[in-house]
Amino acid sequence: xxxxxxxxxxxxxxxxxxxxxxxxxxxxxxxxxxxxxxxxxxxxxxxxxxxxxxxxxxxxxxxxxxxxxxxxxxxxxxxxxxxxxxxxxxxxxxxxxxxxxxxxxxxxxxxxxxxxxxxxxxxxxxxxxxxxxxxxxxxxxxxxxxxxxxxxxxxxxxxxxxxxxxxxxxxxxxxxxxxxxxxxxxxxxxxxxxxxxxxxxxxxxxxxxxxxxxxxxxxxxxxxxxxxxxxxx
Amino acid sequence: xxxxxxxxxxxxxxxxxxxxxxxxxxxxxxxxxxxxxxxxxxxxxxxxxxxxxxxxxxxxxxxxxxxxxxxxxxxxxxxxxxxxxxxxxxxxxxxxxxxxxxxxxxxxxxxxxxxxxxxxxxxxxxxxxxxxxxxxxxxxxxxxxxxxxxxxxxxxxxxxxxxxxxxxxxxxxxxxxxxxxxxxxxxxxxxxxxxxxxxxxxxxxxxxxxxxxxxxxxxxxxxxxxxxxxxxxxxxxxxxxxxxxxxxxxxxxxxxxxxxxxxxxxxxxxxxxxxxxxxxxxxxxxxxxxxxxxxxxxxxxxxxxxxxxxxxxxxxxxxxxxxxxxxxxxxxxxxxxxxxxxxxxxxxxxxxxxxxxxxxxxxxxxxxxxxxxxxxxxxxxxxxxxxxxxxxxxxxxxxxxxxxxxxxxxxxxxxxxxxxxxxxxxxxxxxxxxxxxxxxxxxxxxxxxxxxxxxxxxxxxxxxxxxxxxxxxxxxxxxxxxx
Numbered sequence: 001x002x003x004x005x006x007x008x009x010x011x012x013x014x015x016x017x018x019x020x021x022x023x024x025x026x027x028x029x030x031x032x033x034x035x036x037x038x039x040x041x042x043x044x045x046x047x048x049x050x051x052x053x054x055x056x057x058x059x060x061x062x063x064x065x066x067x068x069x070x071x072x073x074x075x076x077x078x079x080x081x082x083x084x085x086x087x088x089x090x091x092x093x094x095x096x097x098x099x100x101x102x103x104x105x106x107x108x109x110x111x112x113x114x115x116x117x118x119x120x121x122x123x124x125x126x127x128x129x130x131x132x133x134x135x136x137x138x139x140x141x142x143x144x145x146x147x148x149x150x151x152x153x154x155x156x157x158x159x160x161x162x163x164x165x166x167x168x169x170x171x172x173x174x175x176x177x178x179x180x181x182x183x184x185x186x187x188x189x190x191x192x193x194x195x196x197x198x199x200x201x202x203x204x205x206x207x208x209x210x211x212x213x214x215x216x217x218x219x220x221x222x223x224x225x226x227x228x229x230x231x232x233x
Numbered sequence: 234x235x236x237x238x239x240x241x242x243x244x245x246x247x248x249x250x251x252x253x254x255x256x257x258x259x260x261x262x263x264x265x266x267x268x269x270x271x272x273x274x275x276x277x278x279x280x281x282x283x284x285x286x287x288x289x290x291x292x293x294x295x296x297x298x299x300x301x302x303x304x305x306x307x308x309x310x311x312x313x314x315x316x317x318x319x320x321x322x323x324x325x326x327x328x329x330x331x332x333x334x335x336x337x338x339x340x341x342x343x344x345x346x347x348x349x350x351x352x353x354x355x356x357x358x359x360x361x362x363x364x365x366x367x368x369x370x371x372x373x374x375x376x377x378x379x380x381x382x383x384x385x386x387x388x389x390x391x392x393x394x395x396x397x398x399x400x401x402x403x404x405x406x407x408x409x410x411x412x413x414x415x416x417x418x419x420x421x422x423x424x425x426x427x428x429x430x431x432x433x434x435x436x437x438x439x440x441x442x443x444x445x446x447x448x449x450x451x452x453x454x455x456x457x458x459x460x461x462x463x464x465x466x467x468x469x470x471x472x473x474x475x476x477x478x479x480x481x482x483x484x485x486x487x488x489x490x491x492x493x494x495x496x497x498x499x500x501x502x503x504x505x506x507x508x509x510x511x512x513x514x515x516x517x518x519x520x521x522x523x524x525x526x527x528x529x530x531x532x533x534x535x536x537x538x539x540x541x542x543x544x545x546x547x548x549x550x551x552x553x554x555x556x557x558x559x560x561x562x563x564x565x566x567x568x569x570x571x572x573x574x575x576x577x578x579x580x581x582x583x584x585x586x587x588x589x590x591x592x593x594x595x596x597x598x599x600x601x602x603x604x605x606x607x608x609x610x611x612x613x614x615x616x617x618x619x620x621x622x623x624x625x626x627x628x629x630x631x632x633x634x635x636x637x638x639x640x641x642x643x644x645x646x647x648x649x650x651x652x653x654x655x656x657x658x659x660x661x662x663x664x665x666x667x668x669x670x671x672x673x674x675x676x677x678x679x680x681x682x683x684x685x686x687x688x689x690x691x692x693x694x695x696x697x698x699x700x701x702x703x704x705x706x707x708x709x710x711x712x713x714x715x716x
Contacts, residue, residue, distance in 0.1 A: 012322040012323060012324045012328060012532075013310075013322035015324060016306075016322055016324060016478065016530075016532045016536060017303045017306065017307070019532075019536040019539070019540065020302050020303040020306075020478075020536060020539055021303050022540070023536075023539050023540050023545070024540065024541070024542045026300060026542055026545075028300070029293075029296050029297045029300035029301070030297075031297060031483075032290055032293035032294050032297055032487075033290075034290065034294070034484075034486055034487060034490065035486075037286070037287070037290050037490060038486075038489075040286075057503070061506070114520060122520075122521070126430060126434050142503070143503045143504035144503075144504075145504060145508070150519075150522070151518075151519060152518035152519050152520065155519070155520040155521045155522075156463070156467045156521050156522055157467060157468070157521050160460055160463050160464065160467060161464075177489070178488075178489040178492070179486060179489050182485060182486055182489070183486070187450075187485055188449055188450055188484065188485045188486070191450055191452060191485075191510060191512045192512070193316075193511070193512050193513045193514065193515060193516055193519065193522060194466075194467070194509070194510070194511055194512075194522055195509075195510040195512075196463065196507055196508065196509055196510070197504065197507070197508040197510075198506065198507055199504050199505070199506055199507075199508075200506050201506070202458070202459055202460040202506060202507075203458050203459070203506055204374045204375075204422060204458055204459045205391070205458075205500070206373070206374040206375035206378065206391060206392070206393055207374070207378075207393070207396075207398050207401055207418045207421055207422065208262075208396075208397055208398045208401075208418065209265075209266055209269045209270075209391075210398070210418040212418050212419050212421075212422040213419075214422070214423070214426065215374055215422055215425075215426060215458070215459035215460060215461070216372070216426060216429065216430075216433075216459045216460035216461040216463075216464055217459065217460025217463065217464075217506075217507070218460075
């Protein structure tokens with residue numbers, strides 16, 4: 001057996017594995033047919049149908065869904081900030097250009113970029129940040145899940161700590177189900193250190209089975225769907 | 234083992250059960266919660282055929298993981314290390330706590346924020362940290378409530394299921410500084426949110442459980458609704474994930490079917506609000522996330538279950554709680570009466586391996602073997618069969634094969650064993666049976682009026698005046714038997 005790099009718990013490890021290996025011989029268990037199950041669930045649907053399934057699932061989970069496009073979303077964002085009274089907006093740098101991030105915002109809204117030196121935004125994360133804007137890598141129609149691929153441009157706390165999470169999603173990145181996302185994006189070959197499937201605002205039913213939103217994460221999840229052609233709607 | 238340890242465990246369990254059954258308010262809480270959870274689950278599985286197929290797949294996937302467990306654990310360890318995690322192995326609860334304490338002390342931690350972890354309950358983590366002057370703070374709303382009340386969880390998924398909002402309102406007003414009395418659930422959750430945000434900000438260490446550990450990629454999968462799991466695994470500088478050795482699956486594509494079974498069976502959700510896939514500490518360039526991630530793999534009796542080809546199925550469990558939600562015994566006595574970390578049917582079959590049969594055999598008898606649990610189990614654990622096997626082990630002679638189970642024979646009573654030996658002798662031999670039953674029918678007047686627990690609420694058993702074979706010999710009865 002390979003020597004244990006940490007040098008601690010060596011014997012515990014060997015004893016546990018030893019006991020498992022000494023277990024009774026059971027009939028060989030073949031690899032279950034997961035692919036068969038995945039194939040059987042495949043549905044024949046167009047992109048529009050998939051978008052609508054995602055929308056329905058998100059709405060059922062009490063997320064907000066808006067339609068826009070790459071060109072038009074800054075304006076929508078500005079309108080949302082006004083409507084919701086959001087004054088300080090924390091922004092990830094994943095895909096948004098500096099110009100886009102600021103262009104549509106009304107004068108009263110301050111933008112905190114998370115790529116500022118010394119991570120000044122982190123000091124304010126639990127303070128006066130009203131909302132965060134991030135971009136989802138993709139989404140899953142079946143369960144209404146946004147795939148948040150956290151990384152240098154998309155810190156994990158952005159989609160977690162501020163009370164409102166606004167997320168951009170390109171409609172050509174919507175998968176039918178989780179197996180499809182896993183397969184077509186080749187997750188097994190390379191995951192970010194932190195990948196989150198987020199399917200609505202934070203919630204709990206821990207008090208007398210009564211559903212309450214905004215338990216620890218965002219109270220509001222606002223999804224902006226970016227359609228390639230707005231006129232296709 | 235003290236000679237009377239088994240008897241004591243039985244008496245204590247019976248006493249707690251009687252208390253629970255007499256508590257009408259609590260019974261209403263449990264009944265309505267169970268109805269709610271059953272209905273939510275039912276709504277998630279409208280198609281029986283789809284459910285059956287998915288359960289087959291779930292059982293096959295868990296069976297496969299267990300069949301290859303040592304190899305998968307080694308693969309998991311290697312991949313987690315490659316991802317920059319540190320992997321630790323603990324044979325016992327005490328060892329797991331020692332490892333965690335060592336990590337906490339090296340990190341200079343004074344406060345630990347905890348995501349929901351039943352393994353941490355199982356090993357008495359909070360207590361062990363407290364003894365070293367480190368505060369362990371539960372952050373799942375249910376766990377937070379239970380900790381504030383100085384209680385233990387009464388359900389593995391919904392820890393505060395035994396409490397009403399009134400009780401929680403009073404608890405918050407009394408125990409959270411500045412909290413007003415309110416019975417508004419939204420307001421109560423906001424009070425909890427504010428109280429815990431302070432802790433998330435300043436805790437040096439976060440602890441979480443694991444729902445599935447993926448060997449192929451070295452990934453820890455964690456499901457939750459509140460976001461506290463994300464907080465605990467994101468904000469503190471050090472993250473410890475703690476899990477039983479059985480939670481490993483081989484491939485990432487094994488997760489979707491199991492995940493679907495877990496959330497739909499547990500809370501009737503197609504998916505939980507958050508599914509976290511954690512594959513290591515923050516990498517260069519990342520602006521947040523823990524700098525250290527530790528994985529503690531805990532045995533604590535699981536290898537004992539593994540050593541028996543039938544009891545091994547116990548380890549298929551994905552901790553959804555559907556068995557307790559559908560158990561008529563659990564619904565009536567609630568989670569605390571069991572006296573173990575894991576209550577309900579799964580608790581009755583898993584606890585003996587953690588605590589020994591001396592302490593836990595009464596749980597195996599607290600079942601009507603109605604089979605509701607196995608009917609809903611998403612990974613098809615044959616719970617009633619395992620209950621019977623544990624009953625037999627508890628009553629076996631210590632020298633018999635069952636002796637490999639800790640505490641085997643703890644329920645063995647010489648008089649009971651002798652009675653059953655006599656019964657089997659009598660019923661196994663025709664001539665002896667004839668003589669025996671003749672003597673009994675003649676001596677029926679001698680049948681005792683008090684027959685222990687039987688006559689507490691039933692009329693005493695007396696042999697019939699005529700044996701069946703005598704009645705048959707006389708031919709057809711004159712009057713039809715029972716109309």
